[in-house]
Amino acid sequence: MVELNNLDLVVPSPALAWYRWYQEQYLTDPRRSEGQQDPAGAAAREVAVFVEAYGDALSVSGTGFYRLQSCCNHSCRPNTHAFKRDQDTTGAAVLVALRDISLGEEITISYIDEDAPLQERQDALAEYEFLCTCEECVAEGVALVDQSSTL
Known part of the structure; x- marks a missing residue:
């Protein structure tokens, strides 16, 4: 699914x-x-x-589906956070920048708990049918390979 x-x-x-x-x-x-x-x-x-x-x-x-948010790709180190503010009684949701975003940089959100360990994140993202290759996952993968090769 x-x-x-x-x-x-x-x-x-x-x-x-x-x-x-x-x-x-x-x-x-x-x-x-x-x-x-x-x-x-x-x-x-x-x-x-x-x-x-x-x-x-x-x-x-509940769950909401929003056009803008649905167009955002995932990153385990996202540059925005999607949420619904309490004062938005119309059901509107917003994307809030988590850091400065460079001109032309892709807007990303996290589909999962980005604080989870690498394998848990990859398992959760399998539900979306892709393997995450964001900077965070690549760096953690390299660190795991380096760690296992020194053992």
């Missing part, structure tokens, strides 16, 4: 936003009469359990 170049996302839970609206707007709406039936009350009681347990940490994990 070929992995797709996606972005893991963690966003605030829509249930948390709804619950806050329910508490702050719906229940305090002066147009509501005291004896009025509350069809959302049962749902609010269910959501309240999670809000009380997790508070602002109540979030939803």
Whole structure:
């Protein structure tokens, strides 16, 4: 199976936003009469359990596919980092430079945990059906060969 170049996302839970609206707007709406039936009350009681347990940490994990990010090649020593900022409620993602990028230099991101050992990185990248030959992998490969030849 070929992995797709996606972005893991963690966003605030829509249930948390709804619950806050329910508490702050719906229940305090002066147009509501005291004896009025509350069809959302049962749902609010269910959501309240999670809000009380997790508070602002109540979030939803997911995956996003972004055109710009999907065009970026991998490097174990990337020059950008792709992520979704918390303030971007539209679902937009950004690429942030990790260092100065030279004119004409390819924009790269890491598809995997670049802090993992060489073999783990290569195994993870096999899901994308390529062998990484970035500067980091080449340097680590040479170091491993040098180390084994001195033994």
